[in-house]
Amino acid sequence: MADGAPARRAGLDYARRVTALKTLSAAIRKSEAEIIAALAEDLGKPEPEVRLTEIMPVQAEIAHTLKHLKRWMRPKRARGTLIAFGTRARIRPEPKGTALIVSPWNYPFGLALGPLVSALAAGNAAIIKPSELAPATSALVARLVSEAFAPDFVWVAEGGVGVAQALMDLPFDHLFFTGSPEVGRKVMAAAARHLTPVTLELGGKSPVIVGEGADLKAAARAIAWGKFANAGQTCIAPDHVYVARGVEKRFVAELKAAIAKMYGRTPEAQAAGRDYARIVSGRHFVRLTGMIDEACAAGAELVAGGESDRATRFLAPTVLRNVNPGAALMREEIFGPVLPLVPFDDLDGVIARINAGPKPLALYVFDKDRARIEAICAQTSSGGVGINVTLAHYMHLNLPFGGIGNSGIGAAHGEWGFRAFSHEKPVLENRFAPLGGFMPPYRGMKARRIRLMARILGR
Structure with missing residues (x-):
């Protein structure tokens, strides 16, 4: 980081995104014994429950993403409309930049690295803030990430509430928070200072x-x-x-x-x-x-x-x-x-x-x-x-996985996670559109043409 703001990297191309995801998957496989031990220390989790609810969802997310990423990245054609006759329209997903992922203590491994999969798939750099209430897992995530990625690409910021607040004072390009509705309101207020888009995975009484x-x-x-x-x-x-x-x-x-x-x-x-x-x-x-x-x-x-x-x-x-x-x-x-x-x-x-x-x-x-x-x-x-x-x-x-109202904003997992960390940029190309016929001065035939078009479109 420089000048008090997160570094913004050029978005990764398809090959580099695939490499990053495969690197993460390999790092998880290599660290399985340490992951199990850390979660046993923090939450007393049984080994099978760690595999089922922490490791498997992240690895499944990576495998699913690798299978579909090329299609997700492909620009999508937008159907034409009468008012845009003579143009060609596409939607190009592009990385937002650098994302902040603030993860909770209840699934401190899966909910730190699951969103990271989506951030990497979308071509972003990321900073992860794990929960200090699960210190063994926080340290494990920090070590795993530091061994797998360069610090200006993916970095883990350990610490308490003060670290989280300091990070949220920075102008990130996306903020992904998982936690309680009460804290989610504070996170959203902090993000609003920089107009940072948010995904809030909250909770409530289900x-x-x-x-x-x-x-x-x-x-x-x-x-x-x-x-x-x-x-x-x-x-x-x-x-x-x-x-x-x-x-x-x-x-x-x-x-x-x-x-x-x-x-x-x-x-x-x-x-x-x-x-x-x-x-x-x-x-x-x-x-x-x-x-x-x-x-x-x-x-x-x-x-x-x-x-x-x-x-x-x-x-x-x-x-x-x-x-x-x-x-x-x-x-x-x-x-x-x-x-x-x-x-x-x-x-x-x-x-x-x-x-x-x-x-x-x-x-x-x-x-x-x-x-x-x-x-x-x-x-x-x-x-x-x-x-x-x-x-x-x-x-x-x-x-899609996500809440509504008090239980969250936005969605995650699969293509919805990819889209959460992407800007879907519209691109309109003029091929033979008669746009000159709608430009000033608005007199004579041009005025009549605009009135006719307004009537047709207003039906």
């Missing part, structure tokens, strides 16, 4: 609806996995479940059975097992246990879990029912392994409650009734929808 027609066993397994993977510290994790009252008891039984099968029948087995992560920090541990205590003190029923160990930051998979609507569990994004259940009799009332709050990043529906599923999809707004599945839409590289 609801689940379990209808009367749901396969309850399958729904319970999907919801348990979606909620308790990474100890619930996932932006698209089910936040709370609306369950049809007629199937509530059976669903609770299936949910408890799914938790026992996945993580162990007792809190001791869950804590000693190798399949369950830990809360990232003491501060978040206190926040979550405080939410449980508040809800229980107000009359909530503990259906499963609740056990915890502050020394190891273990919080058992926890399910509650009859939670007071005014409790923090129902007002704030939980972002932990605590799942409130809300029985319902009227689907319209559930839809109204969802629509009364901020638009969520994800909404999940479990049912076999196509009319009910379609009604929920049509009458609610969310970043994405999962039908009889949780989390998996994040892995689908031919779908």
Whole structure:
């Protein structure tokens, strides 16, 4: 960097972009053991979960990008219009310049390098600011990047909030932030000072609806996995479940059975097992246990879990029912392994409650009734929808991933990630357009021609 601003490099051509992506992929393969160890240290993540949710998505993104990049980069022809008769129009994607990627602590490897894949594919240089709350992974990402790329091409800036604020004071060409809506507002305000375009991957309270027609066993397994993977510290994790009252008891039984099968029948087995992560920090541990205590003190029923160990930051998979609507569990994004259940009799009332709050990043529906599923999809707004599945839409590289309103701005993954880091530049070429017939002086035949054209186009 020079003069207090990020260096702007000429955009990479196709061959250099491919080389950069293959270099990143090779560096990840070489460092797999260190990646697994770092995430175990920061979040207690099991090795298979690291491979499934951190390493595999980045490698899949690289493979998908390499397969399609040449097509994405190709200028696209724009169809002609009557007013532009005699011209030829194209849209040329070009690099924005230098991007800042601010990544979170919950998936500190995948959410640092996933956006980098898109930035490199679009031909940009990048600076990554990893989260200081996952220090081992932050250091690992910094080492991996420094060994793979020149520092004026891709660089990692480690540190706390002060480093992030200093970076956001610089005039980047794009800012990609993943984190909470609260911090996202501050990031957007900082970007506005330089009119820096942003992609904000945020979060919110992603609801689940379990209808009367749901396969309850399958729904319970999907919801348990979606909620308790990474100890619930996932932006698209089910936040709370609306369950049809007629199937509530059976669903609770299936949910408890799914938790026992996945993580162990007792809190001791869950804590000693190798399949369950830990809360990232003491501060978040206190926040979550405080939410449980508040809800229980107000009359909530503990259906499963609740056990915890502050020394190891273990919080058992926890399910509650009859939670007071005014409790923090129902007002704030939980972002932990605590799942409130809300029985319902009227689907319209559930839809109204969802629509009364901020638009969520994800909404999940479990049912076999196509009319009910379609009604929920049509009458609610969310970043994405999962039908009889949780989390998996994040892995689908031919779908955009992103939020709406409070849950985010813009989209990522696959071609949408490439486009987020690209400027789609329109190019209009005059071939035989009769433009002189519309230039001043506006008298006689020219005035009549313009009036005629206006009438034709106004129909």
